[in-house]
Amino acid sequence: xxxxxxxxxxxxxxxxxxxxxxxxxxxxxxxxxxxxxxxxxxxxxxxxxxxxxxxxxxxxxxxxxxxxxxxxxxxxxxxxxxxxxxxxxxxxxxxxxxxxxxxxxxxxxxxxxxxxxxxxxxxxxxxxxxxxxxxxxxxxxxxxxxxxxxxxxxxxxxxxxxxxxxxxxxxxxxxxxxxxxxxxxxxxxxxxxxxxxxxxxxxxxxxxxxxxxxxxxxxxxxxxxxxxxxxxxxxxxxxxxxxxxxxxxxxxxxxxxxxxxxxxxxxxxxxxxxxxxxxxxxxxxxxxxxxxxxxxxxxxxxxxxxxxxxxx
Ligand SMILES: Nc1nc2c(ncn2[C@@H]2O[C@H](COP(=O)(O)OP(=O)(O)OP(=O)(O)O)[C@@H](O)[C@H]2O)c(=O)[nH]1
Ligand SMILES: [Mg+2]
Numbered sequence: 001x002x003x004x005x006x007x008x009x010x011x012x013x014x015x016x017x018x019x020x021x022x023x024x025x026x027x028x029x030x031x032x033x034x035x036x037x038x039x040x041x042x043x044x045x046x047x048x049x050x051x052x053x054x055x056x057x058x059x060x061x062x063x064x065x066x067x068x069x070x071x072x073x074x075x076x077x078x079x080x081x082x083x084x085x086x087x088x089x090x091x092x093x094x095x096x097x098x099x100x101x102x103x104x105x106x107x108x109x110x111x112x113x114x115x116x117x118x119x120x121x122x123x124x125x126x127x128x129x130x131x132x133x134x135x136x137x138x139x140x141x142x143x144x145x146x147x148x149x150x151x152x153x154x155x156x157x158x159x160x161x162x163x164x165x166x167x168x169x170x171x172x173x174x175x176x177x178x179x180x181x182x183x184x185x186x187x188x189x190x191x192x193x194x195x196x197x198x199x200x201x202x203x204x205x206x207x208x209x210x211x212x213x214x215x216x217x218x219x220x221x222x223x224x225x226x227x228x229x230x231x232x233x234x235x236x237x238x239x240x241x242x243x244x245x246x247x248x249x250x251x252x253x254x255x256x257x258x259x260x261x262x263x264x265x266x267x268x269x270x271x272x273x274x275x276x277x278x279x280x281x282x283x284x285x286x287x288x289x290x291x292x293x294x295x296x297x298x299x300x301x302x303x304x305x306x307x308x309x310x311x312x
Pocket of ligand 1: 025028030032033047048073136167168
């Protein structure tokens with residue numbers, strides 16, 4: 001290429017660019033890890049399994065180049081419609097990515113579900129890196145996870161397996177260096193100002209869902225989704241514009257509505273205020289949330305609802 005304009009848009013020589021699918025069983029800490037690596041809250045985190053329901057991209061820009069991490073739903077083998085859909089999301093992310101970051105939980109003994117993940121990744125070992133997470137947890141046995149990897153994924157070199165604590169931000173730098181070393185050269189996929197490519201409505205819905213599942217028990221975290229019905233950017237009193245949002249927490253049964261609303265409306269108020277606080281931190285706008293509850297019958301068994309909610 002010749003001419004100053006062309007050379008300005010060409011990738012700098014030697015710059016890396018790759019998509020990294022972050023894969024593993026539910027609750028091993030994939031989303032926590034992506035958030036730490038990106039230095040931003042990209043994906044929501046929850047104590048109950050299957051918090052992540054979509055492929056969520058978090059972008060890391062460094063002098064060496066750009067890595068796009070694709071957080072995925074935890075791989076849980078079950079015949080339920082929702083689980084099958086979540087597995088599809090995970091499979092697609094693996095297929096479409098250049099590298100795989102396999103996350104394991106050092107505090108749990110690897111069982112059949114872990115074995116299924118290792119089997120899936122076996123043919124991909126040359127482009128896989130493993131993170132053995134939660135090394136900070138009491139009773140964590142990192143050696144057990146490393147031994148599992150050696151036995152079940154022998155093609156994965158030992159120097160590609162990294163003990164980490166996503167929560168404490170420990171051990172992430174060598175892991176990231178390894179991923180950069182494996183990434184191919186190429187032009188960045190996103191502008192350097194981006195750390196995620198999620199749309200505002202989706203991020204708002206996810207932050208509300210995080211606050212809801214944090215407070216609700218039993219089946220409710222799995223049974224709900226959040227529907228952002230309306231948003232409007234309004235001029236603020238001072239310089240900060242206000243983002244007004246009307247959103248619904250959608251549950252499956254009439255009887256679940258009461259639990260989300262809580263006694264005297266206390267529960268939904270707590271969810272609204274906490275979500276609003278988080279959203280004010282994430283966005284440059286002052287966010288005003290109008291939050292309500294409604295029923296969306298049996299959405300987990302509806303193909304149309306699952307397509308709309310999961311395949312974004
Ligand atoms: N002790 C400890 N807890 C962690 C660590 N990383 C994540 N957790 C906790 O593990 C739980 C699950 O974390 P997530 O990041 O939501 O896990 P995930 O793998 O994304 O889960 P799914 O999206 O449901 O598959 C949360 O309670 C986290 O706080 C860690 O390094 N140490
Ligand atoms: Mg997750």
